[in-house]
Amino acid sequence: MMPEMTTASKRKLAAAVDTTCDLMEAGESIEEAAARAALEHGVPPAHLKPLCYAANTAAMEGQRQHNDAVMAKAAAVDVARPENVAEIMVRRTRTHKARKKEAAADPWQAPPTPDLSFVLCNVEAYAAPTAERPAEPVPRTKTAAALARRVTDESLAAVDRFRKTATDLIASLGDFHGPSLADLRRDGEVLFGPPATTVLNWVEPMVAPARRKEAARHASTRTRSYTLLKEAVAQYADLELLARAERSARALTAEAAVLDGPITREGDRTLAVMFGVKSASDLAKWVGINAMMERSKVEDPLKTPGDVESYRDQTDTMEHEAQLRNIRLAATLGGLMSHDEILRHAPPSEVTAHYNELAKTSPIALQDQGTMRALLRKRLMAGKNAIDPYEVAQMRDLEKTYAPAPNKPQGNAVA
Structure with a gap:
């Protein structure tokens, strides 16, 4: 159980969270940033868990706010684990030779008290209040041509994802130990709806004709084929939506000459x-x-x-x-x-x-x-x-x- 935090401990923890976010924005991994911030602000091992929770929340919220695409918002995020942060802190801790063995043996041991000269040199950094972060990120100026390019890039990425999944599906159908094309036709529409038939019609000419022969079935290959079909159906639905968006992108490109300049620029009379x-x-x-x-x-x-x-x-x-x-x-x-x-x-x-x-x-x-x-x-x-x-x-x-x-x-x- 974590001991009750004093006011000074809360201030240290808040400053460590701010430093962790700054290091993450500079490109450092979340666990390395948390360990470095904990050492810099003197956060004890008992308070590493709330520090990691705050850093993980900031990473997930930042990814959600700074990405426009749905797939980018839902992508996996690296999280900080308190035990890993403690191990990194131990490796980074500079101790005397007589205490190195003890510090390496106990990863949860608190880091040693900083040297007095180090504290005196950084007294302004310790006493300075933390800078306030903006409540919301400042939106970037967008033009019609930039919007059109973004929609087109997302459409091309969706096409690439669908083709990769379809290629894997074709390879799984070429395995004699997997399900046949008839099996997927029978079960696909029931499991994934009418788009499954459309996807199978698209991949059927590329499946090896010899695959249609009867052969033994293997459970793991069967599961993979159905999983790939499910992914292909989902990506095919995204493909249809982005195809309509790409048509809008072409219209945006045609009107970019009329809407030349920032859309939300103050004082613009366009x-x-x-x-x-x-x-x-x-x-x-x-x-x-x-x-x-x-x-x-x-x-x-x-x-x-x-x-x-x-x-x-x-x-x-x-x-x-x-x-x-x-x-x-x-x-x-x-x-x-x-x-x-x-x-x-x-x-x-x-x-x-x-x-x-x-x-x-x-x-x-x-x-x-x-x-x-x-x-x-x-x-x-x-x-x-x-x-x-x-x-x-x-x-x-x-x-x-x-x-x-x-x-x-x-x-x-x-x-």
């Missing part, structure tokens, strides 16, 4: 900030909106990235006015699809389809956010024919009233 893009899911929604929206009067209004202020200084031509109007419409539609209580729960493709149909009838009326929200809500809740002909006629009259007048010919025009 189009991404107009949409409030703060995560990969919001960015994918933004890309989907721009991909599905129809630009009627301008071929490619978002071809030139930059601040919206630059467009306001160039409103002397109809082209720039149309560009600015399309940008505002895209921003308004994106804000409604992200924050409106009804529109944000509807499929984006359905919302943009209704928007495109309304834009053909009354593009000027849609410039008002309240009008756009009301019309889209009405069509989503009551169907495509929710707007009666009288309302359509009113919107068309409004378009004729507020439409820009055509340019008049200058000088003496010849009919």
Whole structure:
């Protein structure tokens, strides 16, 4: 049973935990870091167990917070065991020749008291308070191209994992002492679902034809084949998810020129900030909106990235006015699809389809956010024919009233 800790012992233990985390971040193994920190702060052997518990918790929590991939978060973590830390401390302890044999014989013996000169030289280090760690890691700035590269790398890694497992499965099926392909077909779908049949159809042409002959069965090989099939089915499911993510990555790469620069940079006035893009899911929604929206009067209004202020200084031509109007419409539609209580729960493709149909009838009326929200809500809740002909006629009259007048010919025009 661990003795009751005094206030001084608690401070030593807290300082040792901080030093252990710093050494682990510098690349030292967890047990070596714990032993070195315990010697540096004079932690007794009876307090090694809580020190190891704290170091193990920090290692697992750090891996969970600093990794985005699910497989990386769930990977095995090296843990510190008190007995191993004590042995390392004994090896590192500098004792006199007369006490070396005794220290090596008893790994749980407390390290000797440091020399007085050592304490005097490091009095500032002992007296200095420990630096406060930030509550959360500072997020790194991400761009659309960086997000696309990360999704693509994860997809390629998933393909490599699946191919390796499939290769091992093919090798196990080539063993005459293992189960046959028919056995796996019979049991695989029952155990692992329909994806098992898909995986077996993929590996069947690569299995040696001679393997289909009847032969003796071996228990260990049979178990390995079923285990490999289970792993292949799980990795095949991840492969399908990442295949869809890779298609999104290609869209992100195409839009990287428009979203050039940090997404969450303070003071950035790019189009991404107009949409409030703060995560990969919001960015994918933004890309989907721009991909599905129809630009009627301008071929490619978002071809030139930059601040919206630059467009306001160039409103002397109809082209720039149309560009600015399309940008505002895209921003308004994106804000409604992200924050409106009804529109944000509807499929984006359905919302943009209704928007495109309304834009053909009354593009000027849609410039008002309240009008756009009301019309889209009405069509989503009551169907495509929710707007009666009288309302359509009113919107068309409004378009004729507020439409820009055509340019008049200058000088003496010849009919």
